[in-house]
Amino acid sequence: MTSSTPSQSRRGWVTPAVGAIWILLYFGARALLEKPPGEFGTAARVVVALAPIPAFAAFLWLLIRGVRSADEFERRIHLEALAVAYPLAILLLMTLGLLQRAIELKFEDWSYAHVWIYLPLFYFLGLALARRRYA
Amino acid sequence: MRNRLKVLRAERNWSQSDLGERVGVSRQAVTAIETGKYDPSLPLAFKLARLFGQPVEEIFFLEEVGTGE
Numbered sequence: 001m002t003s004s005t006p007s008q009s010r011r012g013w014v015t016p017a018v019g020a021i022w023i024l025l026y027f028g029a030r031a032l033l034e035k036p037p038g039e040f041g042t043a044a045r046v047v048v049a050l051a052p053i054p055a056f057a058a059f060l061w062l063l064i065r066g067v068r069s070a071d072e073f074e075r076r077i078h079l080e081a082l083a084v085a086y087p088l089a090i091l092l093l094m095t096l097g098l099l100q101r102a103i104e105l106k107f108e109d110w111s112y113a114h115v116w117i118y119l120p121l122f123y124f125l126g127l128a129l130a131r132r133r134y135a
Numbered sequence: 136m137r138n139r140l141k142v143l144r145a146e147r148n149w150s151q152s153d154l155g156e157r158v159g160v161s162r163q164a165v166t167a168i169e170t171g172k173y174d175p176s177l178p179l180a181f182k183l184a185r186l187f188g189q190p191v192e193e194i195f196f197l198e199e200v201g202t203g204e
Contacts, residue, residue, distance in 0.1 A: 072176050073164030134167040 015062040022055035077130045084126030089119050138195045141169045143187045158182045 032048045040048075067078050096110055108114070144154050144165075151165040158179060167173035175183065175195075184191040 071160040071164055072179060073160060073167055073173055076173065134163070134172045 018059045022052055022059050025052035025055050080130035081123055081126030085122035088122040136174050136195055137171055137198050157186055
């Protein structure tokens with residue numbers, strides 16, 4: 001049961017900043033990987049593909065630390081957000097899996113490479129619903 | 136569960152943020168508790184009771200269940 005202290009408030013910008021760095025690196029990596037394989041070697045492409053991971057790991061660690069230091073009410077909000085997001089993620093993946101068996105889904109639209117973005121969106125939807133419930 | 140938190144807080148001219156700071160929770164948590172949308176944990180309920188100098192059951196109480204009469 002803790003509230004945000006002034007030092008925590010000052011650190012409040014760190015998590016969004018690291019998240020922004022991760023997003024920039026992710027889209028930068030995607031843009032570079034769109035170039036033909038001949039432009040730079042396989043090793044360089046792998047390095048580019050993995051470049052966003054440290055920033056994402058840092059972002060995740062900051063998020064987890066934020067939840068751990070939150071008060072019991074805020075932790076309840078995050079728990080309810082997960083309770084919405086997790087079943088929705090299962091529903092999406094199960095539906096895509098079944099549809100893939102029924103018809104040919106376009107890889108460019110519905111592969112894991114594109115569908116993952118829905119998972120954080122489900123989490124933010126859950127956060128919005130939980131915050132609205134307790135507002 | 137209902138509570139007298141809002142009344143007790145108003146008697147002391149504390150804002151929700153003031154109360155939150157005193158017991159280590161956010162203003163939003165105090166709002167949710169006061170409106171009965173969120174039931175605090177036992178440790179938080181005891182902290183609030185100690186802060187107001189009253190027994191927990193004087194601050195938090197179950198809503199009367201109707202008998203159907």
